[in-house]
Amino acid sequence: xxxxxxxxxxxxxxxxxxxxxxxxxxxxxxxxxxxxxxxxxxxxxxxxxxxxxxxxxxxxxxxxxxxxxxxxxxxxxxxxxxxxxxxxxxxxxxxxxxxxxxxxxxxxxxxxxxxxxxxxxxxxxxxxxxxxxxxxxxxxxxxxxxxxxxxxxxxxxxxxxxxxxxxxxxxxxxxxxxxxxxxxxxxxxxxxxxxxxxxxxxxxxxxxxxxxxxxxxxxxxxxxxxxxxxxxxx
Numbered sequence: 544x545x546x547x548x549x550x551x552x553x554x555x556x557x558x559x560x561x562x563x564x565x566x567x568x569x570x571x572x573x574x575x576x577x578x579x580x581x582x583x584x585x586x587x588x589x590x591x592x593x594x595x596x597x598x599x600x601x602x603x604x605x606x607x608x609x610x611x612x613x614x615x616x617x618x619x620x621x622x623x624x625x626x627x628x629x630x631x632x633x634x635x636x637x638x639x640x641x642x643x644x645x646x647x648x649x650x651x652x653x654x655x656x657x658x659x660x661x662x663x664x665x666x667x668x669x670x671x672x673x674x675x676x677x678x679x680x681x682x683x684x685x686x687x688x689x690x691x692x693x694x695x696x697x698x699x700x701x702x703x704x705x706x707x708x709x710x711x712x713x714x715x716x717x718x719x720x721x722x723x724x725x726x727x728x729x730x731x732x733x734x735x736x737x738x739x740x741x742x743x744x745x746x747x748x749x750x751x752x753x754x755x756x757x758x759x760x761x762x763x764x765x766x767x768x769x770x771x772x773x774x775x776x777x
Contacts, residue, residue: 549716549719549760549761549762549773551711551714551715551716552715552716552719552720552723552734552771553734553773554711555708555711555712555715555720555723556723556733556734558704558707558708558711559708559727561704562701562704562705562708565697565700565701565704566697566701568693568697569693569694569697569698569701572690572693572694572697573690573694575686575690576686576687576690579679579682579683579686579687580683582679582683583676583679583680583683586672586675586676586679587676589672590669590672590673590676593665593668593669593672594669596665597662597665597666597669600658600661600662600665601662603658604655604658604659604662607651607654607655607658608655610651611648611651611652611655614644614647614648614651615648617644618641618644618645618648621637621640621641621644622641624637625637625638625641719762719771722771723771726769726770726771730768730770732744732770733770733771734770734771734773735765735770735771735772735773736772736773736774737749737757737772737773737774738774740754742765742767742768742770742772744765744768744770745765745767745768745770747765747766747767747768749763749772753772757772757773757774758774760773760774
């Protein structure tokens with residue numbers, strides 16, 4: 544049997560398909576790394592938000608504590624005035640002021656308890672998140688290393704296939720190569736293997752003459768979708 548003039552193009556197509564699969568495998572590896580990085584970044588951002596929130600609450604708590612301390616000092620001063628005052632009227636006024644100030648101190652103290660509870664709870668959650676972040680960092684580092692090896696292996700395979708493609712391409716009929724290159728820009732599978740009597744993509748029914756040409760291991764162009772149709776060698 545004479546060598547099939549279409550076989551070189553078929554080999555080229557198979558190489559391109561294999562290269563495309565490897566490129567998709569490489570993209571999947573890159574996507575896995577990106578997802579791990581996104582998870583790590585999300586945890587880092589959440590930790591920073593919680594840290595800032597805790598910092599703000601602690602500043603607020605210290606401010607309230609300082610205010611309570613100032614009020615306590617003011618109460619002590621007024622109490623000293625009460626103890627040294629000889630005027631009943633002045634003592635009454637001072638005691639009224641002390642009562643008013645003590646209410647303010649009590650109100651601020653009441654604010655302090657839930658605030659410190661929030662701070663304590665937030666710090667515990669922040670600590671737990673820190674542990675989670677460490678684990679995520681380990682997972683990311685492991686994933687990065689694993690996928691790096693995957694990509695290196697895929698790159699080696701792609702290089703080998705590109706070398707084979709470079710060797711095969713000059714054997715392809717220039718007209719066929721030009722048409723194939725043109726169609727690849729718009730069609731995912733420009734060459735289709737036919738098993739029956741119609742195009743397996745668009746189901747165009749082949750004429751008797753076209754079926755005869757295909758049986759002779761020659762190419763046919765589908766009159767509907769314009770793909771190359773070819774019967775696989777057995």
